[in-house]
Amino acid sequence: MQQRSVGATGLRVSRLGLGTMTWGWDVDEHEARAQLVEFVEAGGTLVDTASTYGDGASEELLGSMLGTLVPREEVVVATKAGLSRRGGQRRVDTSRRALLQTLDASLDRLGTDHVDLWQVHAHDPATPVEEVLGALETAVATGRARYVGLSNHAGWQTAEAATWQRAVPGRVPLAAVQVEYSLLNRDVEDEVLPAARELGLGVLPWSPLGRGVLTGKYRTSTPAASRAASDRFAGFVRPYLDESAAQVVEAVSRAAEGLEWSPLEVALTWVRDRPGVTAPIVGARSASQLRSSLATEDLVLPGEIMDALDDVSGA
Known part of the structure; x- marks a missing residue:
C-alpha cells in the first residue's frame, strides 16, 4: 500500500487507515484480530482508535495484539481524548487534567509507552485553546x-490552534486534523481543508463511505445486520437516509456499474484521492468487508467520473 506524509511532518502512514470504532461492541476479538492481520499484510500501517470507542474496549483489543500479533513498530497507533460518556450523555472535557489522565489510561489499555498520533477528539468551549495545546506539548515532551x-x-x-503553535519557535506543530468527509458530507471543503492545506496539516477523513450508506446497502431496504438496524448506531446512520443522499448513492451506483466496480470502491477512491487528504479511516464488521476497502489500492477514478460525482454531490 502506498505511504503518504502526514501534512508537513516526517510521519508517514498508509493511505488507508484502519478504524476501530466498533471494536469491543459489534466486532469481537476474533474479528478484530482477523482485520488487523488483513490490514497489515496489505501494507496498512495507520490504526485509529479513541478512548471512548467501546468504552475503552477498542484500545484494550488493539493493545492485546501489539507486539504479539503484529510488531509494535510496524503500526502507527493513533488515539483520541476529550470525549466521554456519563449517565448515557456525551461529555466534552479537554482540560489539561482530563486530557492527560485520559492519555495515561489509553497507554495502559494499549500496553505501550507512547502513541504515534494523539488527537483532541472535539472542541471544548469551556477550555482555553492555550490550555489544550499545553497538554499536547506535555504529551510530546514526556x-x-x-x-x-x-x-x-x-x-x-x-x-487558531495551528497558528498558535507556529507563533513561537520550538512549539510542537499540529500534524493532522481528523474530520468527517465523504460524498455525502463535504462541509469540510469550505474551511477545514483550506486551513489544513495552508498550515501544513494532514487530513484524515472518517466515515468516507457516508456511514456505510454509500456502499448502496440501503438503496431498497435496511439489512437486519446493518448499523442502521442496530439500537446503538441507527441514529448515526439515519441522517444519510434521506432523498438528497439517495440521489448521490444512485449516482455512485451508476458510476460503479459503468466501471464494473463496487459502489464502495467508487466512494472510497473519490475521498482517498481528494486534494489534501492523507488517509481515509475505514471501519468494517469483518475481515471480508475490510478486504473490499483494501482492494481499492490500484484503482483510480477517471476524471469525468470525478467531475460527475462532484456535480451530483453539491460541489
Missing part, C-alpha cells in the same frame, strides 16, 4: 505522544 492533532474541529478552530 514521550507519551510522538505527534499531535485535532479531530472534529471547525476551520477557524483548526487555524
Whole structure:
C-alpha cells in the first residue's frame, strides 16, 4: 500500500487507515484480530482508535495484539481524548487534567509507552485553546505522544490552534486534523481543508463511505445486520437516509456499474484521492468487508467520473 506524509511532518502512514470504532461492541476479538492481520499484510500501517470507542474496549483489543500479533513498530497507533460518556450523555472535557489522565489510561489499555498520533477528539468551549495545546506539548515532551492533532474541529478552530503553535519557535506543530468527509458530507471543503492545506496539516477523513450508506446497502431496504438496524448506531446512520443522499448513492451506483466496480470502491477512491487528504479511516464488521476497502489500492477514478460525482454531490 502506498505511504503518504502526514501534512508537513516526517510521519508517514498508509493511505488507508484502519478504524476501530466498533471494536469491543459489534466486532469481537476474533474479528478484530482477523482485520488487523488483513490490514497489515496489505501494507496498512495507520490504526485509529479513541478512548471512548467501546468504552475503552477498542484500545484494550488493539493493545492485546501489539507486539504479539503484529510488531509494535510496524503500526502507527493513533488515539483520541476529550470525549466521554456519563449517565448515557456525551461529555466534552479537554482540560489539561482530563486530557492527560485520559492519555495515561489509553497507554495502559494499549500496553505501550507512547502513541504515534494523539488527537483532541472535539472542541471544548469551556477550555482555553492555550490550555489544550499545553497538554499536547506535555504529551510530546514526556514521550507519551510522538505527534499531535485535532479531530472534529471547525476551520477557524483548526487555524487558531495551528497558528498558535507556529507563533513561537520550538512549539510542537499540529500534524493532522481528523474530520468527517465523504460524498455525502463535504462541509469540510469550505474551511477545514483550506486551513489544513495552508498550515501544513494532514487530513484524515472518517466515515468516507457516508456511514456505510454509500456502499448502496440501503438503496431498497435496511439489512437486519446493518448499523442502521442496530439500537446503538441507527441514529448515526439515519441522517444519510434521506432523498438528497439517495440521489448521490444512485449516482455512485451508476458510476460503479459503468466501471464494473463496487459502489464502495467508487466512494472510497473519490475521498482517498481528494486534494489534501492523507488517509481515509475505514471501519468494517469483518475481515471480508475490510478486504473490499483494501482492494481499492490500484484503482483510480477517471476524471469525468470525478467531475460527475462532484456535480451530483453539491460541489
